[in-house]
Amino acid sequence: MCGIVGYIGFRQAFPILIDGLHKLEYRGYDSAGCALISDVDGKANIYKAKGKVSDLEQKTNNHDCSGTSGIAHTRWATHGIPNETNAHPHTSQTRNIILVHNGIIENYTILKEQLQQKGYSFETETDTEVLVQLIQYTMDTVPGCQLDVAVRLALKKVIGAYAIVAVDAKNPNQLVCARKSSPLAIGIGADNKEFFIASDASPIAQYTKQMVYLNDGEIAVCERGKELHVFNLDNEDIDPEIKEVNIDLTMLSKEGFPHFMLKEIFDQPNVLKDCMSGRVIKDGDNYRVKLSAVENHKAELVDAKRIIIVSCGTSWHAGLIGKQLIEHFCRIPVEVAYASEFRYSDAVIGKGDVVIAISQSGETADTMAAIELAKNHGAFIFGIVNAVGSSIARMSDSGTYIHVGPEIGVASTKAFTGQITVLVMLALSLGMAKGTVKQSECNEVLQELTNIPEKICKVLTQNDKIHSLAQTFTYARNFLYLGRGWNYPVALEGALKLKEISYIHAEGYPAAEMKHGPIALIDSEMPVVFIATHHQLYQKIISNMQEIVSRNGRILAIVSENDEQVKGIAKDVIEIPQTINCLVPLLSVIPLQLLSYHVAVAKGLDVDQPRNLAKSVTVE
Ligand code: F6R
Numbered sequence: 149m150c151g152i153v154g155y156i157g158f159r160q161a162f163p164i165l166i167d168g169l170h171k172l173e174y175r176g177y178d179s180a181g182c183a184l185i186s187d188v189d190g191k192a193n194i195y196k197a198k199g200k201v202s203d204l205e206q207k208t209n210n211h212d213c214s215g216t217s218g219i220a221h222t223r224w225a226t227h228g229i230p231n232e233t234n235a236h237p238h239t240s241q242t243r244n245i246i247l248v249h250n251g252i253i254e255n256y257t258i259l260k261e262q263l264q265q266k267g268y269s270f271e272t273e274t275d276t277e278v279l280v281q282l283i284q285y286t287m288d289t290v291p292g293c294q295l296d297v298a299v300r301l302a303l304k305k306v307i308g309a310y311a312i313v314a315v316d317a318k319n320p321n322q323l324v325c326a327r328k329s330s331p332l333a334i335g336i337g338a339d340n341k342e343f344f345i346a347s348d349a350s351p352i353a354q355y356t357k358q359m360v361y362l363n364d365g366e367i368a369v370c371e372r373g374k375e376l377h378v379f380n381l382d383n384e385d386i387d388p389e390i391k392e393v394n395i396d397l398t399m400l401s402k403e404g405f406p407h408f409m410l411k412e413i414f415d416q417p418n419v420l421k422d423c424m425s426g427r428v429i430k431d432g433d434n435y436r437v438k439l440s441a442v443e444n445h446k447a448e449l450v451d452a453k454r455i456i457i458v459s460c461g462t463s464w465h466a467g468l469i470g471k472q473l474i475e476h477f478c479r480i481p482v483e484v485a486y487a488s489e490f491r492y493s494d495a496v497i498g499k500g501d502v503v504i505a506i507s508q509s510g511e512t513a514d515t516m517a518a519i520e521l522a523k524n525h526g527a528f529i530f531g532i533v534n535a536v537g538s539s540i541a542r543m544s545d546s547g548t549y550i551h552v553g554p555e556i557g558v559a560s561t562k563a564f565t566g567q568i569t570v571l572v573m574l575a576l577s578l579g580m581a582k583g584t585v586k587q588s589e590c591n592e593v594l595q596e597l598t599n600i601p602e603k604i605c606k607v608l609t610q611n612d613k614i615h616s617l618a619q620t621f622t623y624a625r626n627f628l629y630l631g632r633g634w635n636y637p638v639a640l641e642g643a644l645k646l647k648e649i650s651y652i653h654a655e656g657y658p659a660a661e662m663k664h665g666p667i668a669l670i671d672s673e674m675p676v677v678f679i680a681t682h683h684q685l686y687q688k689i690i691s692n693m694q695e696i697v698s699r700n701g702r703i704l705a706i707v708s709e710n711d712e713q714v715k716g717i718a719k720d721v722i723e724i725p726q727t728i729n730c731l732v733p734l735l736s737v738i739p740l741q742l743l744s745y746h747v748a749v750a751k752g753l754d755v756d757q758p759r760n761l762a763k764s765v766t767v768e
Contacts, residue, residue: 149176150224151173152248152249152250152311152332153172154325155344155345157216157217157342162182162218164344165220169201171351172347174556174558175762176224176762177222178198179198179225180201181196181248182208182220183219185315185320187215187216192243192246195211196235215320219314220248221236226275228274229273233271239280240281241284244284246317247279247283249312250309250311251309251766252275252767253278256308268281268285283302294319295316295319296369299367303381308328310327311331322369322371324370325362326366326368329766330766331347331348331766332345333537334359334361334370335353343372353393354397358392359393361391361537363542365380365381393536399553407755408556409559409649412555412562416738420604422552434587434590436594437573437577439548439577442546445530446581448528448545449530449581450578454481455480455481455482456482456485456503457484457503467484467504469568473572477576478578480578495525499526499527501527502527503529505518505547508533508555509764509765510535511535511764512766513765515540519544520543530544531544531548532547532548534552558648558762559645559745561741565604592728596727600731619750626652626655627653627674629642630676630689630692631689632688633729634683634730635679635732635733636656636658643655644656649744659688662695662696667696667699670699671699672700678705680711681735704720705722706736707721707723709724709726
């Protein structure tokens with residue numbers, strides 16, 4: 149989704165802004181822009197381009213980009229088509245107030261009408277222009293009103309979600325930022341001589357570790373040489389919490405891989421070790437899980453009458469595996485809901501219920517709204533989140549980070565396996581606390597969990613084979629992915645990965661459901677991917693395969709090592725190492741991630757930034 153970068157200090161702002169925009173490209177966008185305030189005459193130089201940040205850079209060639217303060221933006225169109233006019237920054241009628249904005253101003257139509265009646269005219273179709281004009285109007289009508297006050301008063305009239313950075317070209321010594329439901333991080337340089345602002349910490353981490361994450365309803369003034377001043381919409385001063393944020397900068401580079409997605413697929417063995425580190429513990433002959441979030445909230449979790457998992461997309465698929473894990477190990481009933489549906493449902497939920505919110509970004513608008521609803525009904529919220537310091541992490545009563553490092557590729561890969569790993573640890577730790585898991589079973593699962601990174605390495609050695617296979621699938625217009633039990637969510641995830649980045653229509657189904665409809669689609673043109681590892685319902689899935697073969701379908705099967713039966717049926721097979729049932733998804737998803745990656749590359753598509761998609765979906 150949109151990305152914001154801002155800088156004010158003693159260095160030239162332009163290279164910092166452009167580098168920052170590149171670091172936020174992963175979020176997904178369709179146009180970009182920046183404003184530099186000249187130190188010489190206070191003039192604002194604004195540049196915009198449809199397309200990529202590199203197009204914006206080209207636009208600025210041989211133009212004045214000097215200045216030690218500036219703001220920049222990547223836009224993911226909501227109100228108004230992606231073009232230069234609608235790209236940010238937007239300016240007020242006087243051209244003095246300049247603004248970048250993430251989010252949606254829901255009451256923009258009525259505000260626009262009111263401003264038009266007062267003589268303000270508009271040049272764009274965006275909701276953001278309404279906000280910048282409203283700020284200008286406030287400055288025009290409230291005597292002596294400076295930008296910070298005008299931002300506060302204007303935002304009090306706004307309904308919706310926003311992260312903004314504004315500058316008054318007449319007073320370029322300060323940037324004013326604000327947030328509601330859309331993230332904003334402020335990096336503080338030594339002695340407050342400079343400030344870095346961004347939608348997440350990735351563009352800032354190379355300059356400073358001192359970070360403030362604004363909370364909803366907070367406004368911050370960044371002024372050279374002065375302490376960060378934070379206050380709220382009611383004009384009460386807030387003491388900002390300065391966090392030391394350590395980001396492994398290697399996670400922000402491709403490290404020699406052609407795409408972030410491939411790097412992140414190959415990162416999985418190491419990051420899953422990080423995820424387990426200090427949490428899977430061997431004491432003598434026995435294994436145990438140490439999750440402080442569970443230890444600190446044992447009563448709420450162990451006594452849960454019911455657990456509801458809320459999430460979206462890939463995180464929802466992880467939730468389906470979480471349901472099986474928790475029901476199997478803890479005997480607590482679990483429901484899995486799309487956050488986007490749950491938030492508007494007439495949910496029967498209350499005290500004694502636990503809601504687990506799963507999110508890579510920690511900023512997904514629907515998941516945040518689902519949490520709010522559950523909180524208001526008295527449920528206990530447990531977050532499983534990757535992005536440290538993110539909104540969902542902060543709004544949860546308790547939770548566990550997955551610790552797989554920043555995920556840049558839009559298609560989620562290592563976050564999915566990280567989420568499953570946390571869910572395994574959570575289910576076992578709760579099961580042990582409830583007495584529904586025996587120590588011997590805990591030992592068996594955890595010992596095998598520690599073997600998973602090595603087994604993933606083994607699957608990754610088949611990258612070349614999957615690459616060749618992928619070349620033979622680029623013709624396909626439709627794919628079917630089928631799995632059962634633990635592999636049913638993997639089928640859904642495989643299909644989602646393929647459609648996201650290769651734009652091939654793909655459906656995931658529980659294999660036995662095929663007979664109830666999708667079988668009508670089967671012909672020699674339709675590849676069917678079966679996840680047919682040696683586990684529960686193996687023989688039944690073989691029968692499902694036979695049904696496909698007898699209709700001339702082309703089968704690619706993911707099988708367990710040394711499988712002989714499927715080899716006789718499927719045209720192509722990819723083997724994965726044997727493991728215990730509940731850990732199968734951690735291995736069976738890997739070839740599917742690689743398959744979708746290689747099909748998309750073979751089709752010449754932009755794997756890391758697929759069309760229309762955003763990495764964190766911060767609007768409804
Ligand atoms: C798929 C993908 C999306 C996200 C979904 C939820 O590859 O990335 O489906 O899983 O938008 O995002 P988070 O996990 O950040 O809440």
